[in-house]
Amino acid sequence: MRLATLRKGKSCILYDADSLCDADQAPQIGPSTFTPDWWQAQGGITGQAPGRGASLFLSAGNGDEWVLRPYRRGGMVARLSDNRYLWTGLERTRAFREMRLTAELLARDLPVPTPVAASVTRHGLIYEAALITVRIPGARALASLLENDEADDDLLQRVGAIIRRFHDAGLDHVDLNARNLLVDNSGKVWLIDLDRCRLRRDGGWKRRNLERLERSLARFSNPAAAVHATERIVKGYSD
Ligand SMILES: Nc1ncnc2c1ncn2[C@@H]1O[C@H](COP(=O)(O)OP(=O)(O)O)[C@@H](O)[C@H]1O
Numbered sequence: 001m002r003l004a005t006l007r008k009g010k011s012c013i014l015y016d017a018d019s020l021c022d023a024d025q026a027p028q029i030g031p032s033t034f035t036p037d038w039w040q041a042q043g044g045i046t047g048q049a050p051g052r053g054a055s056l057f058l059s060a061g062n063g064d065e066w067v068l069r070p071y072r073r074g075g076m077v078a079r080l081s082d083n084r085y086l087w088t089g090l091e092r093t094r095a096f097r098e099m100r101l102t103a104e105l106l107a108r109d110l111p112v113p114t115p116v117a118a119s120v121t122r123h124g125l126i127y128e129a130a131l132i133t134v135r136i137p138g139a140r141a142l143a144s145l146l147e148n149d150e151a152d153d154d155l156l157q158r159v160g161a162i163i164r165r166f167h168d169a170g171l172d173h174v175d176l177n178a179r180n181l182l183v184d185n186s187g188k189v190w191l192i193d194l195d196r197c198r199l200r201r202d203g204g205w206k207r208r209n210l211e212r213l214e215r216s217l218a219r220f221s222n223p224a225a226a227v228h229a230t231e232r233i234v235k236g237y238s239d
């Protein structure tokens with residue numbers, strides 16, 4: 001992966017030049033790549049991500065599917081302006097940070113989706129942003145497996161072991177929950193949604209990440225199953 005930036009009008013794009021440039025090194029990407037309308041017009045929208053429904057699945061043309069996720073706020077602020085953030089510099093935008101962090105984790109062989117490109121559009125004091133990643137084929141959220149009682153002990157231990165690898169690398173995942181852990185067809189576990197996450201020195205954040213996950217497990221399983229799932233995950237984490 002070779003990250004490069006491209007400026008077009010008010011937009012700035014950070015993209016993987018290895019996968020997005022043609023033979024003449026011209027990037028095959030632009031601000032329209034981040035607009036659902038453009039994909040709609042091409043007939044390139046293949047679905048909508050579960051959850052908030054803000055993310056779209058796209059047919060990238062090379063056989064891959066992409067996930068286009070606009071940055072949105074949740075909660076009360078959302079009503080005023082749900083996709084605008086205060087500008088404090090390009091490298092401090094949510095999209096550029098998540099793109100660079102995801103590329104860094106991928107380079108360390110950690111199971112994160114391959115990042116494709118991040119886009120930031122500045123309007124004076126505020127900006128809007130979006131991120132594209134490669135879709136993990138056949139992935140289902142751990143949340144959905146728990147709800148259907150399909151998460152066996154072996155899987156739960158592997159979830160714990162994967163979280164441990166991310167923690168050993170120093171990743172503080174501020175939204176570690178059962179929707180951000182995906183399991184593909186082969187049973188491989190992936191961690192997604194690195195918005196606002198960062199690499200840090202050892203500290204109490206590891207315990208807080210695990211506690212957050214524990215609360216999330218309780219949302220998708222009955223109380224006894226949640227306790228059991230937590231135990232297996234902690235075992236995989238500690239082994
Ligand atoms: N690379 C990916 N491959 C497959 N599914 C994905 C991928 N990225 C996101 N998704 C799906 O989209 C949903 C929302 O994406 P996420 O990055 O968690 O954003 P948010 O939680 O902010 O809406 C995820 O729960 C997952 O179902």
Ligand SMILES: [Mg+2]
Binds near residue numbers: 179180193
């Ligand atoms: Mg998420």
